Amino acid sequence: MTKDDERSIPAEHLTRVTWALRRAEWAVQARKDQRLRPLGMAAAQYTLLISVNTDPGLTGAELARRLNVTPQAVASQVARLEERGQLERRPHPRHRHVQELHLTDAGRASLHDADAVIVGIEQRIAEKLGPKKAAQLRALLDEVADVVREA
Incomplete structure (x- = not known):
């Protein structure tokens, strides 16, 4: 047995709760992107x-923290949405170097x-699971989120 074999991760990692959460997240994100694409929008832009x-x-900066992404990622999406006329930046009332983000009518x-x-995606999930399981x-x-925040 090599040293790498001793340090390998067992196949049981695929049964972990965090792995199940990640697989579900990937599936939902992929479906959102697929269904939003005809509208010219990505799931990240919707979020x-x-x-x-x-x-x-x-x-x-607040948005980046809230979405758990880099400020650069937010700035890039804001620029795209602003170019499309969907978002606008306005001066902050108290901090002259800070800009607030607001939706436009578009x-x-x-x-x-x-x-x-x-x-529609959420309804499909709820229909498949049924009201009790949903x-x-x-x-x-919600419980998982609370537990992780407390950890």
């Missing part, structure tokens, strides 16, 4: 728009269309 819609006036319309797509899944995922 950014829904975040700004929920909390208008976020800064790029951004709200695009978000509305994209959200209908996402709701509620259990949501409760378990």
